Amino acid sequence: MKKINVAVVGATGLVGTAMIKVLEERNFPVDSLRAFATSRSAGSRVLFRGSEITVEDIESSSFKGIHCALFSGGEIASTVYAPKAVSDGAVVIDNSASFRMDRDVPLVVPEVNPAAVEGHKGIIANPNCSTIQMVVVLKPIHDAAGVVRVVVTTFQSVAGTGKAAVEELESQMSDILAGKPAHKSVYPHQIAFNVLPQIGDFEKNGYSKEEMKMILETQKIMGDETIRVTATTVRVPVKIGHSEALNIETREKITASKVRELLSKAPGVIVADQPERSIYPLPIDAAGRDEVFAGRIREDLSCEKGIEMWIAADNLRKGAATNAVQIGEILLGKGLL
Amino acid sequence: MKKINVAVVGATGLVGTAMIKVLEERNFPVDSLRAFATSRSAGSRVLFRGSEITVEDIESSSFKGIHCALFSGGEIASTVYAPKAVSDGAVVIDNSASFRMDRDVPLVVPEVNPAAVEGHKGIIANPNCSTIQMVVVLKPIHDAAGVVRVVVTTFQSVAGTGKAAVEELESQMSDILAGKPAHKSVYPHQIAFNVLPQIGDFEKNGYSKEEMKMILETQKIMGDETIRVTATTVRVPVKIGHSEALNIETREKITASKVRELLSKAPGVIVADQPERSIYPLPIDAAGRDEVFAGRIREDLSCEKGIEMWIAADNLRKGAATNAVQIGEILLGKGLL
Numbered sequence: 014m015k016k017i018n019v020a021v022v023g024a025t026g027l028v029g030t031a032m033i034k035v036l037e038e039r040n041f042p043v044d045s046l047r048a049f050a051t052s053r054s055a056g057s058r059v060l061f062r063g064s065e066i067t068v069e070d071i072e073s074s075s076f077k078g079i080h081c082a083l084f085s086g087g088e089i090a091s092t093v094y095a096p097k098a099v100s101d102g103a104v105v106i107d108n109s110a111s112f113r114m115d116r117d118v119p120l121v122v123p124e125v126n127p128a129a130v131e132g133h134k135g136i137i138a139n140p141n142c143s144t145i146q147m148v149v150v151l152k153p154i155h156d157a158a159g160v161v162r163v164v165v166t167t168f169q170s171v172a173g174t175g176k177a178a179v180e181e182l183e184s185q186m187s188d189i190l191a192g193k194p195a196h197k198s199v200y201p202h203q204i205a206f207n208v209l210p211q212i213g214d215f216e217k218n219g220y221s222k223e224e225m226k227m228i229l230e231t232q233k234i235m236g237d238e239t240i241r242v243t244a245t246t247v248r249v250p251v252k253i254g255h256s257e258a259l260n261i262e263t264r265e266k267i268t269a270s271k272v273r274e275l276l277s278k279a280p281g282v283i284v285a286d287q288p289e290r291s292i293y294p295l296p297i298d299a300a301g302r303d304e305v306f307a308g309r310i311r312e313d314l315s316c317e318k319g320i321e322m323w324i325a326a327d328n329l330r331k332g333a334a335t336n337a338v339q340i341g342e343i344l345l346g347k348g349l350l
Numbered sequence: 351m352k353k354i355n356v357a358v359v360g361a362t363g364l365v366g367t368a369m370i371k372v373l374e375e376r377n378f379p380v381d382s383l384r385a386f387a388t389s390r391s392a393g394s395r396v397l398f399r400g401s402e403i404t405v406e407d408i409e410s411s412s413f414k415g416i417h418c419a420l421f422s423g424g425e426i427a428s429t430v431y432a433p434k435a436v437s438d439g440a441v442v443i444d445n446s447a448s449f450r451m452d453r454d455v456p457l458v459v460p461e462v463n464p465a466a467v468e469g470h471k472g473i474i475a476n477p478n479c480s481t482i483q484m485v486v487v488l489k490p491i492h493d494a495a496g497v498v499r500v501v502v503t504t505f506q507s508v509a510g511t512g513k514a515a516v517e518e519l520e521s522q523m524s525d526i527l528a529g530k531p532a533h534k535s536v537y538p539h540q541i542a543f544n545v546l547p548q549i550g551d552f553e554k555n556g557y558s559k560e561e562m563k564m565i566l567e568t569q570k571i572m573g574d575e576t577i578r579v580t581a582t583t584v585r586v587p588v589k590i591g592h593s594e595a596l597n598i599e600t601r602e603k604i605t606a607s608k609v610r611e612l613l614s615k616a617p618g619v620i621v622a623d624q625p626e627r628s629i630y631p632l633p634i635d636a637a638g639r640d641e642v643f644a645g646r647i648r649e650d651l652s653c654e655k656g657i658e659m660w661i662a663a664d665n666l667r668k669g670a671a672t673n674a675v676q677i678g679e680i681l682l683g684k685g686l687l
Binding site: 293311 | 499500501503505520523524527538539540543544545546547548551552555556557558565578579580582584586587588589593595597606625626628630631632633634645646647648649650651652653656658660
């Protein structure tokens with residue numbers, strides 16, 4: 014297989030670190046790897062295949078000679094440097110929200126809409142973490158019975174916010190257990206022993222940005238703007254792994270056992286559904302894994318054509334890094350890199 | 351006002367302790383208070399109005415002379431001793447699930463169906479904690495626009511399970527922060543840094559007992575069996591205070607501002623709804639309070655006649671102790687004690 018030059022932007026963050034790990038684990042055909050970050054982290058080192066790579070300052074660097082750049086440095090980095098990377102000749106797989114809803118930018122989950130990469134014009138967007146894990150389980154149900162409406166409530170880990178949030182959760186826990194007050198700086202409220210119904214800022218309609226991402230990105234990835242979605246996104250004191258309660262209304266009646274059967278065969282899904290033995294998806298079990306775990310599958314008692322489900326996935330991996338590397342694999346497979 | 355003799359059964363548990371505190375705080379006209387528990391806790395002491403009361407062994411005690419007995423000793427204690435208390439002449443306000451769905455037993459939330467106490471035959475049931483806080487906010491909406499369907503997802507604190515669960519959460523947190531493995535005994539999985547989509551055992555239809563309580567009790571309290579409810583109930587690493595994401599479909603269109611207006615005037619509700627200033631209900635703010643906090647009120651983008659809402663309440667107080675004492679106050683007011 015052709016070997017390619019890869020760059021990871023935001024290489025020292027939680028997602029960037031996971032990207033480098035996933036590139037290595039999946040044996041992505043990397044010829045050379047370059048790591049970029051802001052000047053604050055430039056000069057530090059990251060490990061790839063046993064070798065140390067010095068992190069370069071994104072501001073003073075060129076993307077010339079790079080075939081594929083994985084961006085996970087946040088919206089500003091993507092907005093400023095992704096177009097530069099493209100003009101330098103790289104294909105960008107961007108984990109930020111900057112380009113996701115652009116008509117010219119494919120928004121791709123490999124298990125759902127791999128063919129969408131074909132129309133790319135230099136940038137392919139990696140969807141929001143909560144959206145990715147949801148559409149992976151919605152797709153087989155949509156194909157079989159037509160998804161009409163989804164009511165989703167999320168339980169999102171602090172890793173989705175970044176390293177500082179994980180540290181804040183741990184330090185608040187320590188302080189509270191020691192009888193000391195909890196200091197907050199990352200979140201507007203204490204996250205330890207609490208849950209926060211806010212992820213991102215709020216729109217005028219009362220939904221948060223994260224909730225709007227789940228609504229709009231789902232329609233784009235599924236290629237069906239008639240799918241109605243509503244979301245309540247909530248931060249919980251979990252380190253890694255997002256969980257979601259999904260209420261799914263379908264056009265045709267579908268049984269819980271049929272959903273279980275479909276998901277058992279679906280790519281990237283593991284069915285963990287023996288509640289009587291306390292077997293169901295858990296964020297601590299999903300952490301470190303690439304699959305979406307699905308369970309608590311049951312027919313909705315409030316809606317004739319409804320399915321209730323509980324899912325969990327590693328938001329840093331399938332929700333970000335793994336999905337981005339999978340997009341790279343598809344590009345390679347199609348000769349688009 | 352007439353002074354009455356009160357008993358608290360399960361007096362050393364979290365809810366029993368809260369009951370004694372709430373009786374005192376609300377200045378319930380207690381003449382004498384007796385405290386009961388199992389033999390394991392008998393002989394210990396509880397504090398009421400500055401005096402120590404010795405806990406009596408429930409097994410060897412009589413309820414003669416007691417006007418009102420508040421039960422919070424679990425299903426077995428209620429099943430065995432509540433009928434005994436009634437035959438000894440007491441009116442029982444029972445916090446267990448034992449009698450809630452009995453046709454002869456009123457299931458009462460004072461803000462919703464206070465008149466239901468009138469038909470009592472000795473036992474009045476206190477609803478499930480998650481159900482209580484939900485119906486308090488559903489009622490004004492139902493009266494104004496007709497609630498057709500509710501999709502609820504809960505975030506329930508460990509205090510709902512009892513003292514041992516609070517201790518387990520804290521010890522798991524300490525152990526994990528110290529790099530040690532987390533021991534579990536109360537829950538089937540680690541609860542620290544995790545969320546568990548299981549509260550109670552499971553029914554054949556895939557719903558948990560807690561979820562079925564929310565479905566069936568809501569219809570009974572609201573006095574309307576056409577209200578369709580589906581629930582996913584989840585334990586989260588919060589000490590005290592349950593939160594819920596509610597998706598409410600109504601018969602008539604109702605705006606978010608109308609819901610806010612209705613709830614601002616509703617008994618037992620505090621509207622905390624300025625998300626742009628990060629003001630919304632939080633379990634740590636609801637802990638220690640008697641009201642249900644409602645916020646994140648918005649019109650559902652997926653359903654023309656839908657409302658999304660986020661609520662939080664103290665599950666030991668409004669979800670149990672306060673609601674029970676309020677039932678006692680209604681009985682007193684109606685001359686039924």
